[in-house]
Amino acid sequence: MGHRYASLTVSQLRTNEPVPTERIRNFSIISHVDHGKSTLSDRILELTGAVDPRLMREQYLDSMDIERERGITIKAQNVRVHHAGHVLHLIDTPGHVDFGYEVSRSLAACEGAVLLVDASQGIQAQTLANCYQALENDLEIVAVLNKIDLPAADPERCAAEIEAVLGLPAEGILHISAKTGEGVEALLDAIIERVPAPTGRRDAALRALIFDSSYDQYRGVISSVRVIDGTMRSSERLRFMQAGAVHDVEELGVRTPVGVPVDELGPGEVGYLIAGIKDVGGARSGETVTTAVHPATEPLAGYRDPKPMVFCGLYPVDGDELPELRDALDKLKLNDASFTFEPESSHALGFGFRCGFLGLLHMEIVRERLEREFDLSLIATAPSVAYRAFLTDGSSVDVDNPTELPEASRIERIDEPMLTATVLTPAEYTGTVMELCQNKRGEMAKMEYLSPERLELVYRIPLAEVVVDFFDQLKSRTKGYASLDYEPADYQTADLVRVDVLINHMPVDAFSTIVHRSSADNYGRRMTEKLRELIPRQLFDVPIQAAIGGRVVARETVKARRKDVLAKCYGGDITRKRKLLERQKEGKKRMKNIGRVEVPQEAFISALRLDD
Amino acid sequence: MSEPFGVYVHVPFCAHRCDYCAFATYTDRDHLMVRYVDACIAEIDGARRQGALPPATSVFFGGGTPSRLAADELVRLLAAIPVAPGAEVTVECNPEDAEVDRLRAYRDAGVTRMSFGIQSTRPHVLDSLGRRNVPDAVTRVADVVGQVGFASWNLDLIFGAADETDEDWACALDTVVGLDGAPPHISAYALTVEPGTPLGADASRHPDDDVQARRYEMTEERLSGAGYRWEEISNWARPGHRCAHNHLYWSGGSYLGIGSAAHSHRKGHRWWNVRTPDRYIALVEDGRGTLAGEERLDADARRFESLSLALRTDAGVPAEHLPVTEDLVGLVETKGARSVLTLRGRLLANEVSTRLVTHPGPAPRPLR
Numbered sequence: 001m002g003h004r005y006a007s008l009t010v011s012q013l014r015t016n017e018p019v020p021t022e023r024i025r026n027f028s029i030i031s032h033v034d035h036g037k038s039t040l041s042d043r044i045l046e047l048t049g050a051v052d053p054r055l056m057r058e059q060y061l062d063s064m065d066i067e068r069e070r071g072i073t074i075k076a077q078n079v080r081v082h083h084a085g086h087v088l089h090l091i092d093t094p095g096h097v098d099f100g101y102e103v104s105r106s107l108a109a110c111e112g113a114v115l116l117v118d119a120s121q122g123i124q125a126q127t128l129a130n131c132y133q134a135l136e137n138d139l140e141i142v143a144v145l146n147k148i149d150l151p152a153a154d155p156e157r158c159a160a161e162i163e164a165v166l167g168l169p170a171e172g173i174l175h176i177s178a179k180t181g182e183g184v185e186a187l188l189d190a191i192i193e194r195v196p197a198p199t200g201r202r203d204a205a206l207r208a209l210i211f212d213s214s215y216d217q218y219r220g221v222i223s224s225v226r227v228i229d230g231t232m233r234s235s236e237r238l239r240f241m242q243a244g245a246v247h248d249v250e251e252l253g254v255r256t257p258v259g260v261p262v263d264e265l266g267p268g269e270v271g272y273l274i275a276g277i278k279d280v281g282g283a284r285s286g287e288t289v290t291t292a293v294h295p296a297t298e299p300l301a302g303y304r305d306p307k308p309m310v311f312c313g314l315y316p317v318d319g320d321e322l323p324e325l326r327d328a329l330d331k332l333k334l335n336d337a338s339f340t341f342e343p344e345s346s347h348a349l350g351f352g353f354r355c356g357f358l359g360l361l362h363m364e365i366v367r368e369r370l371e372r373e374f375d376l377s378l379i380a381t382a383p384s385v386a387y388r389a390f391l392t393d394g395s396s397v398d399v400d401n402p403t404e405l406p407e408a409s410r411i412e413r414i415d416e417p418m419l420t421a422t423v424l425t426p427a428e429y430t431g432t433v434m435e436l437c438q439n440k441r442g443e444m445a446k447m448e449y450l451s452p453e454r455l456e457l458v459y460r461i462p463l464a465e466v467v468v469d470f471f472d473q474l475k476s477r478t479k480g481y482a483s484l485d486y487e488p489a490d491y492q493t494a495d496l497v498r499v500d501v502l503i504n505h506m507p508v509d510a511f512s513t514i515v516h517r518s519s520a521d522n523y524g525r526r527m528t529e530k531l532r533e534l535i536p537r538q539l540f541d542v543p544i545q546a547a548i549g550g551r552v553v554a555r556e557t558v559k560a561r562r563k564d565v566l567a568k569c570y571g572g573d574i575t576r577k578r579k580l581l582e583r584q585k586e587g588k589k590r591m592k593n594i595g596r597v598e599v600p601q602e603a604f605i606s607a608l609r610l611d612d
Numbered sequence: 613m614s615e616p617f618g619v620y621v622h623v624p625f626c627a628h629r630c631d632y633c634a635f636a637t638y639t640d641r642d643h644l645m646v647r648y649v650d651a652c653i654a655e656i657d658g659a660r661r662q663g664a665l666p667p668a669t670s671v672f673f674g675g676g677t678p679s680r681l682a683a684d685e686l687v688r689l690l691a692a693i694p695v696a697p698g699a700e701v702t703v704e705c706n707p708e709d710a711e712v713d714r715l716r717a718y719r720d721a722g723v724t725r726m727s728f729g730i731q732s733t734r735p736h737v738l739d740s741l742g743r744r745n746v747p748d749a750v751t752r753v754a755d756v757v758g759q760v761g762f763a764s765w766n767l768d769l770i771f772g773a774a775d776e777t778d779e780d781w782a783c784a785l786d787t788v789v790g791l792d793g794a795p796p797h798i799s800a801y802a803l804t805v806e807p808g809t810p811l812g813a814d815a816s817r818h819p820d821d822d823v824q825a826r827r828y829e830m831t832e833e834r835l836s837g838a839g840y841r842w843e844e845i846s847n848w849a850r851p852g853h854r855c856a857h858n859h860l861y862w863s864g865g866s867y868l869g870i871g872s873a874a875h876s877h878r879k880g881h882r883w884w885n886v887r888t889p890d891r892y893i894a895l896v897e898d899g900r901g902t903l904a905g906e907e908r909l910d911a912d913a914r915r916f917e918s919l920s921l922a923l924r925t926d927a928g929v930p931a932e933h934l935p936v937t938e939d940l941v942g943l944v945e946t947k948g949a950r951s952v953l954t955l956r957g958r959l960l961a962n963e964v965s966t967r968l969v970t971h972p973g974p975a976p977r978p979l980r
């Protein structure tokens with residue numbers, strides 16, 4: 001039987017022969033950005049003949065432009081390849097901490113994981129975190145050092161570090177170069193040898209895990225699915241247990257990576273499912289699919305509805321583009337169940353949407369996709385987190401928009417969301433990393449040497465501090481060598497205040513922010529100075545103040561304009577002068593009025609953009 | 613008297629180009645002078661034949677430096693222009709050209725008014741303007757004008773040069789108004805940075821608006837104290853010495869521009885000639901038109917233009933076109949039925965212009 005299967009071709013896959021579970025290996029690749037995951041995936045596709053060499057392109061599995069440009073994977077992908085008489089499912093996981101939950105679902109679809117580490121850089125914080133997660137899920141880890149062809153590679157040190165940190169014996173660690181292909185075949189052999197086969201029972205009620213869904217404008221939602229127990233048949237009606245909905249299968253298939261329809265997927269098999277679902281919210285990662293007729297009694301464990309952690313207002317630079325923005329958000333939401341939006345309005349910026357994201361990268365990606373794929377020009381307010389205000393009347397309210405914070409006299413205390421942040425850093429930067437964490441109000445929870453050269457630091461730190469510029473500062477302070485991973489912790493009470501910015505005594509909502517009292521003056525000074533430079537001089541002195549409640553913490557003045565007149569106005573100057581005045585008049589229409597003060601929209605935009 | 617009509621003649625030749633100057637003028641085209649005058653005369657004759665040149669109530673030779681032309685060349689040019697009786701005829705002149713013989717020739721040919729570009733009386737200020745120094749220019753000019761006997765004349769001054777102090781400016785004003793036979797008309801311009809000029813390229817020499825505002829206020833104080841009355845943003849005159857030609861520009865009157873880069877206007881139609889003298893001469897000699905561009909204003913643009921020009925003058929605008937709203941208190945005052953800029957308002961005339969109401973409603977808003 002093994003022999004027969006070993007010679008199967010793509011066309012024979014359509015024959016509905018169930019793949020015996022002992023011939024299946026499901027694995028993902030855990031890796032840091034730039035450590036070579038996409039290159040390794042490309043090599044595997046080539047080596048197993050999955051992709052015609054003439055059609056091969058770099059980062060084959062990353063389908064979005066943003067993914068290719070940033071060199072990161074946002075959406076999980078999967079592909080079925082054949083090697084040495086086995087069916088291998090490679091499940092490509094998202095590579096950023098914002099998408100940690102997606103990673104956990106991808107890992108739940110596997111029995112093994114390839115830990116891919118750049119032999120010149122060693123293991124990074126996020127890789128470590130994902131690896132711990134894989135170990136918790138009882139995945140078999142196949143550790144691999146990549147880029148051994150580079151002169152800077154130090155495989156021995158890295159192997160020792162992996163052994164010290166993860167307890168994986170150094171001698172079992174493979175050495176490869178995904179770039180040249182060296183060692184990749186041996187890696188495939190090792191996967192077959194070490195990763196256990198799936199163990200699902202064919203005769204049990206169907207339970208299949210959705211670990212990714214994307215939206216296609218012609219087909220609707222296309223989900224990646226791993227059958228755990230039973231068999232999924234294209235002729236059957238399916239029940240989505242968490243969504244509580246029933247759908248007919250439109251198409252069931254496997255990606256080779258080209259989609260090939262199949263009649264059924266047996267236990268352990270990975271493929272795709274199209275079931276006439278209109279948005280990805282109806283088939284979220286973590287969903288359990290069973291049959292409508294003989295449903296399983298219990299869904300698979302581990303489903304959770306990811307909650308947005310970072311919020312900001314998104315406004316069209318041109319107010320007339322509001323309908324286009326709404327339309328774009330609707331469309332994006334079809335493909336990304338994890339971000340939220342609702343209408344809000346700002347006096348300074350007009351009408352827009354309050355949006356929630358899994359993290360900063362997620363926010364950047366959504367914004368970039370809106371601008372790029374929908375040709376919108378957007379302005380984002382400063383990112384905020386969800387604070388919890390406990391009021392004097394005993395109630396509490398979650399506030400993700402600073403302007404919605406109740407007035408100070410009604411607030412008993414404010415709690416803020418915390419993170420457990422893990423930083424891996426070369427030992428020489430320990431001091432500066434600790435200083436940064438302390439500046440950001442972090443409390444150290446753990447400090448441990450991974451090797452004589454590298455250190456793991458764990459801090460409990462406010463999310464709000466990490467959201468601002470923590471990652472950038474960490475990178476610049478450590479010349480890019482430190483890496484960061486974090487996971488949400490609980491809430492903690494802090495001395496937080498809302499700082500309002502007032503132009504000519506009128507508060508400007510877009511600049512209100514909630515900060516720790518110790519940074520309030522600094523924020524106030526920065527914003528007032530920035531605005532003093534950006535707001536054009538008016539016919540009268542304009543005070544710009546930052547205030548906590550009624551107390552002014554910073555003040556600048558835009559002095560009254562004294563002269564704008566053109567000195568000369570004779571025959572040849574008149575046309576030019578008229579055009580200048582007409583432009584000036586026209587410009588007023590685009591001004592926002594804050595009380596009597598005329599502020600160009602660009603001033604608000606610049607003030608929000610500059611974040612130094 | 614029939615409707616006023618002006619003729620402007622552009623003379624695009626200079627001995628030296630000042631750092632702030634963006635005018636269409638050239639220092640290396642003196643060899644074209646005679647052909648240029650011929651071409652201007654041909655343009656005048658052409659306009660006359662088309663009936664587009666009624667007798668001028670004002671003529672203005674500007675530039676450039678009209679006094680760069682030999683006196684008899686300028687006289688030849690003036691003679692080609694039909695001039696109404698009592699017309700004002702002004703010639704701009706460089707201080708170094710202020711010679712008795714030249715000015716006599718002008719006067720005898722019908723020139724009634726001289727205008728001298730002094731700019732400053734302080735040598736280091738002239739240096740920082742990139743303008744040539746002529747020792748004792750202002751005294752000599754006043755003396756020559758007195759000898760020849762022009763009843764009306766003007767001095768151009770510029771304030772706000774980088775090396776100029778308040779004291780320098782005060783001194784320049786005091787010198788000018790204290791002259792024996794002081795000019796009855798003074799134009800005082802805030803130094804303006806034009807792109808494409810040496811000044812434009814040198815940010816260290818750009819004037820500060822607040823400094824210029826202060827110097828402007830000093831100007832008003834000293835000139836009004838010496839009997840001059842403000843008549844337009846940058847112009848002051850003793851009674852009876854307004855420049856009729858300039859007021860024609862500001863009141864939307866008709867004028868014909870002759871020569872390269874000269875602008876013309878008639879009832880909302882503006883047009884202008886090609887910019888360089890070479891091209892201008894070549895076109896005229898080929899018997900072709902010299903038009904470089906034109907615009908026809910619609911009724912709204914015309915109304916706005918006419919109001920914004922009038923606003924720059926002491927006449928102001930009809931009050932219904934500029935209600936004194938809260939923001940304008942202190943910038944605009946009501947004089948009879950007209951809204952007129954105050955001293956502070958003059959400095960902010962552009963901003964005030966944007967508040968002009970081109971179509972006042974039937975019931976004018978109450979004034980404060």
